[in-house]
Structure formats: structure tokens, C-alpha cells
Amino acid sequence: MSQISAGAPKEKLASRTAAMIVMGISTLYFLVPIWWLFIGSTKSREQFSSTAGLWFADFNLFTNIADLFAYNDGVYLRWMLNSIVYASFGALLGTLFAAMCGYALAKYRFPGRELIFNTVLGGVLVPATALALPLFLIFSQFNATNTFWSVFLPSIVSPFGVYLARIFAAASVPDELLEAARLDGAGEVRTFFSVSRRLMTPALVTIFLFQFVAIWNNFFLPLIMLRDQTLFPVTLGLYTWNSQVNQIPEIRTFVIIGAFLSIIPLIIAFLSLQRFWRGGLGAGSVK
Template identity: 50%
Template sequence: MSTLTQDIPPTARPSAAPEREETTRRRTAPGALLSKGVVNGLLIVAAFYTLMPVSWLLFAATKNHRDLFATSGFAFGDFNLFANLERVFTFNDGIYLRWFGNSILYSVVGSAVSTLLCVATGYAFDKYEFRGKEKLFALVLGGVLVPTTVIQLPMYLLATKAGVVNTYWALLLPALVNPFGVYLARVFSEGYVPGEVLEAARVDGAGELRTFARIGLPMLAPGFMTIFLFSFTASWNNFFGALVMLNDEQLYPVNLGLFMWNSVTQQQPEFYSLVITGSLVAVVPLIVAFVCLQRFWRSGLTAGAVK
């Protein structure tokens, strides 16, 4: 009997593994579905809470002045959106378009130059060794801890000494300094730019500037776009800095211009529709920037450039 038992191949013997896996799957399936349902439910609630102000703007922009206060906040009006847009763009000789263009200038140009400086600085902190490197980087990190509103008064005094108050430079120059961008650039440089690739470029005779421009900067494209998006959002929402530095309405960014319109709504209620429709238009560039640039965050094609 023992001989017959030993002659049976192992594969022919019954195994309880499939039954155990099936039992485990049946036990864990309801729990997994419940956890996914809870997570998805929380995400839906968070998305609804985040999009609710924007959806309210969209509903309110379709109403005239009477419907704005006589109907529900989340109900469409008589679809006066195009009429409201025309009124916003033509009011006071199209001053809103001037504000919108100023915001594009402050945000796009200022953020692009600031991001390039941050990427170059973070690259230098990562790839080069020099005296006092870590102490200097600690000083840069200390700048992250300082709130922007705290330094507005010193910046205003410096701008007064330099004679750039009430000019475009009053907002463009402070936007070039971004300590958090330098920190992110160093982190991206450590992960995306292998030192072996730079050494190979130097062996081939490339200078440091050419190595950075031709090799380091393309590899840092995801980090560049991420820092640019943060800088763009901060510049677009820079209300307090513009309020302190600017007096000429021709130089206002769109958020400060909308604030000035909103300040007179108590005396002139017809400005409510201008403020609401203008706010809806002002949100569009941020949405476009996030939708168009989010693919760069997930880009990791250059992370394995070393062979």
C-alpha cells in the first residue's frame, strides 16, 4: 500500500491551494469593494466641493441683474452669457482686456524667467560642489518659510528706492525669486539628470553651459513645467502685491481690477454682473494651464537615460 502511494506523482495528488484562494477571494471581495466605494465617494464629495464655486460662476454668468438675485444660485438664467461677456469686454473702452493682458504678461513672462532661474539654480546645487553649498541651500529653504505678505512692505520700500513703483517691473522683478522652485528643481535634478550622462558630455568636449542647455534642461522638462505651473498660479493670484505696488489702473492685473469693480457694487449694483462674468473668464487660463501641462508631471521617460 505504501508503495502505491509513493508511486503517485505529486501533480496527481489533490491540492487544496485553489480552494483556499477561492475562499480568500470570496472573503476579501466585499471588503475591497467597500473600501473602493468609500474612497470613490470621498473623491466625488471633494470634487463637488472644489467645483461648486466655479459651477456657481457659470450659472450666475448666464443671468441678468434681476435674475441674479431673484433666482436660485444653481439655476440658469435667460442665457445672457454672451451679452454679459460683450459688456465686460467693452466696458470703459475695454479696460478688462487690458487687465487680462497684464495678467498674462506678469504670469507667463515672469513665471517663465523665474522657472528658468530656479531650474538652473537647483541644477547647480545638485551637480556642483562649492564652498558653503549646504549652508547657502539652507538659506534658500529658509526663504520658503517666510510668508509673501510679510515681505511686501520691505519690497515696496526697495521698489521705491529703485524707482519701479507703479510700473510693470514692480511685479515682474519680485516674481523672479522663488525659493520653493529652487528646492523642487534640485529634487528633480537628482532624479532626472544622471551624473554619468553629464560626464560623458564633458568627455566629448561640451562646456558646462552647453551641457546644461542641451542635456540637463531637456531632461528637466517635467520639473520645469511643474515649477512653471506653480509660479504661474502664484503670479496669476498675486493680489496683495499688485495692490501695494500699483496705482495706475492701466497696469492692474485682472484680479485687482475685479476687486476695484467689486468695491463699487454697493453704490452701483449693475457691477455685480461685470464682476461675476469677469471672474469666470479669469478662471479659464488656470484651467487651461492645468489641463495642458499635467501630462508633464507624469513624464518619466528620461529617468532611465543611463545605459
């Protein structure tokens, strides 16, 4: 063992090269499928199946986009809009409520605190898909399935957000600061919104983003709840199109271009907000 640790320059070069090869191959693995999707989006229906998959043929991207947006009275745009509304408002409210709850659990002492926290933690371990069917049964009692609210309301709840918010509030909001605010006569709720919320910003952005992704990716709940396709999120819409490809072959182009366009908003959101969420990501694991 001891001779390995000599760290000769030659050995260093060898391990550096090996490391870069692993990174290079991994990059291909992760990015080639997306590259293929992009290339596929630029091709006409004939060329999609007749030309090499990983390189351009005639550049038809904008015609494809125009056709996609026009197809079926622009239902694709409707789906994208639905996804954006479900995900952004759901994540916004969800983050706010999770932050308030986690903050209270971290910063106040009251009976039942641990019970509430443990119940919420238990909620983290309950698979969301196990809730989809009973939620459908409950909403059908009120004739409320196949509505916007049947998908929106259940998406707001984020037990993991509460968990993250509690850890972050405990670590980043000092008790002395709250005491000082109290001495200044500020109310507890006002202190939360004016002072503590700011200190918790990295955690809040993290919670928001991950809940946004969770809602954007949600499939089972809309699949079970919705029949009216004007209420579909884009994932469910593309799924139904994809399952019709065998009957309506021309729809394949729309599946490819639609899939490509639908991942762009999330990639942009992650890239532009990365300085926030990268700090918050590790918080859940470091106790």
C-alpha cells in the same frame, strides 16, 4: 481585529459604496461653486437675483461678455493681458534661473554650496507677503512704485523652484552623462542647455506651472505697489470692482462674468499640461 480582515464580498460592496459616496459628495463640494459661477455668468442683472442660482434662465453669456469687454474702455481685457504677461514671463524667467541655480547646487562641488542652499531653503519659509511692504519701501526710494517692473521683478524669484530643481537634477541627470559630454568637448553651459535641460523637463514644467499660479494669484504685492489701474492684474482689478458693488450695483454682473472668465486660462493650462506636472508634484516630498 482579525474578523474584520475576512474580506467577505458583502463587506467589500459596503466599503466600495461608502467610498463612492464620499467621492460623490466631495465632487459636489468642489464643483458646485464653479457651476454656480458659470450659471451666474449667463444671466442678466435682473435674473441674477430673481431666478434660482443653480440653473439657467435666459442665456445672456455672450451679451454679458460683450458688455464686460466694453465697460470702462475695455479695462478688463487690459487686466487679463497684464496677468498673462506678469505670470507667463515671470514664470518663464523664474524657472530658467531656478533651474540653473538648482542644477549647479546638485551637480557641482564648491565651497559655500550648502550655505547657499540653506539660505535659499530659508527663503522658502519666508512668507512672500512679509516682503511686500519692504519691497514697496525700496521701490519708492527709486520712484519706481506703480510701475510694471515693481510687480514683475520680485515675482521672478522662486526659492522653492531652486529646491525642486536641485532635487530633480540630482535624481535625473546622471554624472556619467556629464562626464561623457565633457569628453566630447562640450562646455558646461552648453551641456546644461542641450542635455540636462531636457532630462529635467518634468521638473521644469512643474516649477513653471506653480510659479505661474503663484504670480497669477498674487494679490498683496500689486495691492501695495500699484495705483494706476491700467497696470492691475485681473485679481486686483476684480477686487476693486467687487468693493465698489455697493456704490455701482450694475458692476456686479461684471464681477461675476469677469471672475468666471479669469479662471478659464489656468484650468486649461493645468488640464493640458497635467502629464508633466503630475510627475513633478511628488518630487518635493520624496527625498
